[in-house]
Amino acid sequence: MNILVLGSGGREHSLAWAIKQNPKCDRLIVAPGNAGIATMAECADINILDGAAVATFCEENAIDFVVIGPEAPLAAGVGDALAGAGILAFGPSAEAARLEASKSFTKEVCDACKAPTAAWARFTEAGPAKDYIRAQGAPIVVKADGLAAGKGVVVAMTEAEALSAVDEMFAGAFGAAGAEVVIEEFMAGEEASFFVLCDGENVLPVGTAQDHKRVGDGDTGPNTGGMGAYSPAPVLTDEIAAQALEEIVKPTVAEMARRGTPFRGVLYAGLMIENGRARLVEYNVRFGDPECQVLMMRLGGQVLDLLLACAEGRLHEVAANWADDHALTVVMAANGYPGDYAKGTVIGGLDVLPEDSHHMVFHAGTAARDGHIVANGGRVLNVTARGATLSEARNRAYAMVDRIDWPDGFCRRDIGWRALK
Numbered sequence: 152m153n154i155l156v157l158g159s160g161g162r163e164h165s166l167a168w169a170i171k172q173n174p175k176c177d178r179l180i181v182a183p184g185n186a187g188i189a190t191m192a193e194c195a196d197i198n199i200l201d202g203a204a205v206a207t208f209c210e211e212n213a214i215d216f217v218v219i220g221p222e223a224p225l226a227a228g229v230g231d232a233l234a235g236a237g238i239l240a241f242g243p244s245a246e247a248a249r250l251e252a253s254k255s256f257t258k259e260v261c262d263a264c265k266a267p268t269a270a271w272a273r274f275t276e277a278g279p280a281k282d283y284i285r286a287q288g289a290p291i292v293v294k295a296d297g298l299a300a301g302k303g304v305v306v307a308m309t310e311a312e313a314l315s316a317v318d319e320m321f322a323g324a325f326g327a328a329g330a331e332v333v334i335e336e337f338m339a340g341e342e343a344s345f346f347v348l349c350d351g352e353n354v355l356p357v358g359t360a361q362d363h364k365r366v367g368d369g370d371t372g373p374n375t376g377g378m379g380a381y382s383p384a385p386v387l388t389d390e391i392a393a394q395a396l397e398e399i400v401k402p403t404v405a406e407m408a409r410r411g412t413p414f415r416g417v418l419y420a421g422l423m424i425e426n427g428r429a430r431l432v433e434y435n436v437r438f439g440d441p442e443c444q445v446l447m448m449r450l451g452g453q454v455l456d457l458l459l460a461c462a463e464g465r466l467h468e469v470a471a472n473w474a475d476d477h478a479l480t481v482v483m484a485a486n487g488y489p490g491d492y493a494k495g496t497v498i499g500g501l502d503v504l505p506e507d508s509h510h511m512v513f514h515a516g517t518a519a520r521d522g523h524i525v526a527n528g529g530r531v532l533n534v535t536a537r538g539a540t541l542s543e544a545r546n547r548a549y550a551m552v553d554r555i556d557w558p559d560g561f562c563r564r565d566i567g568w569r570a571l572k
């Protein structure tokens with residue numbers, strides 16, 4: 152098969168790495184890709200937000216299957232354009248991708264199918280939003296309704312903080328995403344992520360993971376896209392995963408089908424776990440980044456068969472085979488991230504690191520220049536390892552980190568602490 156992966160991050164590097172191990176994969180192209188991906192697949196410079204351009208590229212290159220990595224092309228309708236052109240693709244329609252693109256839409260779906268989640272209300276003006284906050288009290292959560300690159304959420308510990316978040320959002324701090332504001336009950340507990348393939352009707356869990364959103368050790372400092380992850384997440388026990396599947400994911404999939412907008416792709420459920428029960432925090436309609444990297448490390452080449460079965464509506468025919476193992480990834484980011492950072496700094500030491508089924512450095516924001524790998528983004532490398540235990544995976548990952556020569560980059564030293572404590 153000729154396979155096209157859309158995206159340029161560590162998520163897409165790990166997807167390409169796993170897909171390539173499957174004997175069904177003949178030709179592998181990643182668009183636009185990055186310097187790490189370029190060492191193992193062809194890279195193509197196409198505008199991945201332009202569905203017509205992607206479909207034309209597929210026709211010209213006899214692509215049999217497209218895997219859409221990030222949310223932006225999904226929200227832009229690239230999945231619909233490919234479906235319209237008769238090209239098999241993994242990833243939901245733009246209508247189904249609203250489960251990520253609109254928080255109020257997700258809340259309505261949860262209400263309709265009685266999936267457990269935080270109580271909520273939606274506002275288009277500051278006055279009533281503030282009255283609601285004063286009536287509910289703090290802690291309380293204020294969210295811009297639309298896509299805000301993970302930044303449109305304020306978990307307010309005081310009423311004053313919540314009120315000023317409302318002002319900021321209606322003043323346009325998050326652009327169009329903040330034209331509507333959702334205010335939610337604060338949920339206490341521990342967060343974990345649950346990844347479930349859905350073919351519109353059938354569901355297949357493909358793993359659990361825990362991310363590290365804050366930039367600093369001990370979960371301090373500002374939020375980021377994610378500074379590291381590990382899988383499985385022990386807090387999401389088999390029992391809680393089964394509850395989340397039955398009470399949250401399956402009812403959502405059934406409700407989306409009932410509305411005539413079936414969800415086909417990976418549903419990434421962000422869960423809050425308290426007293427042995429999971430409630431939904433949010434959905435994403437794609438694999439997490441860097442959570443995907445640890446899932447791919449554990450699943451390997453079978454992923455292609457699972458993604459194909461998902462896209463072809465025959466998930467009931469396949470199973471995910473798990474080794475009883477653990478994977479952990481450490482994100483290396485450019486100094487200054489998530490604030491301002493420099494691009495173009497040289498990264499040394501990568502070529503002597505092991506690359507096998509237990510060790511892999513997935514590239515995120517990298518480029519090749521004059522024979523060197525240079526940083527080309529905020530999150531730059533995902534140093535990933537697998538082990539029989541989580542501490543073995545962690546030790547292997549940090550042993551690789553310590554051999555990378557990049558004075559202009561940094562990482563957290565405590566990835567995995569919740570599970571290892």
Ligand code: AMP
Pocket residue numbers: 269292301304306335336337338339342421432433
């Ligand atoms: P979201 O973009 O909806 O995932 O929110 C970002 C982060 O804010 C989540 O990962 C949680 O850590 C936190 N958060 C969101 N909603 C709630 C809630 N209702 N209660 C507590 N924390 C929340």
Ligand code: GLY
Pocket residue numbers: 301362376377435438439440441442
């Ligand atoms: N790591 C969080 C996300 O991909 O949304």
